[in-house]
Amino acid sequence: MKLPIYLDNHATTPMDPRVLEAMTPYFLEKFGNAASSSHSFGWDARSGVEAARNQVAALIGAKPNEIIFTSGATESDNLAVKGAAWALREKGNHIITCATEHKAVLDSCAHLQKEGFRITILPVDRYGQVHAEQVKEAVEPRTILVSLMAANNEVGTLHPLADIGRLCRERGIFFHSDATQMIGRLPFDVNAFHLDMAALTAHKFYGPKGAGAIYVREKVNLAPLMDGGGHERGMRSGTMNVPGIVGLGKACELARLEVVNEAPRLAALRDRLREGIFSKLDRIYLNGHPTERLPGNLNVSFGEVDGQSLTMGLDQIAVSSGAACSSALAKPSHVLEAIGVSDELAESTLRFGVGRFNTEEEIDYTIGRVVETVGQLRELAIK
Numbered sequence: 001m002k003l004p005i006y007l008d009n010h011a012t013t014p015m016d017p018r019v020l021e022a023m024t025p026y027f028l029e030k031f032g033n034a035a036s037s038s039h040s041f042g043w044d045a046r047s048g049v050e051a052a053r054n055q056v057a058a059l060i061g062a063k064p065n066e067i068i069f070t071s072g073a074t075e076s077d078n079l080a081v082k083g084a085a086w087a088l089r090e091k092g093n094h095i096i097t098c099a100t101e102h103k104a105v106l107d108s109c110a111h112l113q114k115e116g117f118r119i120t121i122l123p124v125d126r127y128g129q130v131h132a133e134q135v136k137e138a139v140e141p142r143t144i145l146v147s148l149m150a151a152n153n154e155v156g157t158l159h160p161l162a163d164i165g166r167l168c169r170e171r172g173i174f175f176h177s178d179a180t181q182m183i184g185r186l187p188f189d190v191n192a193f194h195l196d197m198a199a200l201t202a203h204k205f206y207g208p209k210g211a212g213a214i215y216v217r218e219k220v221n222l223a224p225l226m227d228g229g230g231h232e233r234g235m236r237s238g239t240m241n242v243p244g245i246v247g248l249g250k251a252c253e254l255a256r257l258e259v260v261n262e263a264p265r266l267a268a269l270r271d272r273l274r275e276g277i278f279s280k281l282d283r284i285y286l287n288g289h290p291t292e293r294l295p296g297n298l299n300v301s302f303g304e305v306d307g308q309s310l311t312m313g314l315d316q317i318a319v320s321s322g323a324a325c326s327s328a329l330a331k332p333s334h335v336l337e338a339i340g341v342s343d344e345l346a347e348s349t350l351r352f353g354v355g356r357f358n359t360e361e362e363i364d365y366t367i368g369r370v371v372e373t374v375g376q377l378r379e380l381a382i383k
């Protein structure tokens, strides 16, 4: 076993070597511009992109022409939220989202609010879920978009997307999901969830960084964020990141073939970690839903320990602290706040993210280190 141990797979994942292998030719001999149609360099690049489009579509139950390539989920979320709002501004001005969304969605909504759109931010329950009833009550005649994440990146909670999607479809309201944490980690079907848009990114499931996509249902047209050559149904101009797109496609193919085995394997490792820690420590609290959560996710608040000392004590284990997605800002996470975790407990919260390359041995080592470190810190505090 090699140290340090990587258990931060919600932040990003290592690339699968099979993905790198698929990408390599597209940096070297197949370097053409996918939009150049007059020679074989362009054709080779183009066929790599189109094969990837098929692979992405197959993973999420979409048609290939419903996949638009982007630089990642931040861009996809911006395109979904702003692009829908700008395209539908004649029809309405009201958008519904929730308190635990990623900043890519929340800040896009804040941007639109400055332009005069009205935003309803639904609260979540103590597990981090929004329920269809809440959406139903928040809908107004001028509502044009509901944007709810599929799975939360901090506490792993899954939303009941199918119920909410059905409701949106009945009312003719666009339904977008930031599905970045769910796609590639659990089976996902855009039609089962009645989605119009969905965001995904390769680096959250063993693909390269800077390569993502947005699913945009046929006949749905979003206003583009950038003007230019009119690529990708006019919704995303710019020369395509061919190696990145090929890598995204390969990561999708691997997920499609392996997710049914991988999800339960990661859930078993996560359960082993949870049981190992919870059986040996008291005054600790599980955040997120007990069952409706991502297979690799464990989020725990450790009572009566100093958060900074805890992360320092676990220096050989790469996890995220309670400041999680906003670590650079050193503020307690808005997600933990939304589910009712106190600022004090949020600071001594750890997010473990188990991924494809973690082993049982690493989990057992982590249990030992966490139990030992928390025990030591609590003893010091008594003295």
Ligand SMILES: *Cc1c(COP(=O)(O)O)cnc(C)c1O
Binding pocket: 010, 011, 071, 072, 073, 074, 075, 102, 104, 149, 151, 152, 153, 178, 180, 181, 201, 202, 204, 210, 212
């Ligand atoms: C990682 C993440 C993003 C941002 O994805 P990038 O490809 O890094 O821009 C957006 N939403 C969620 C839920 C994420 O986990």
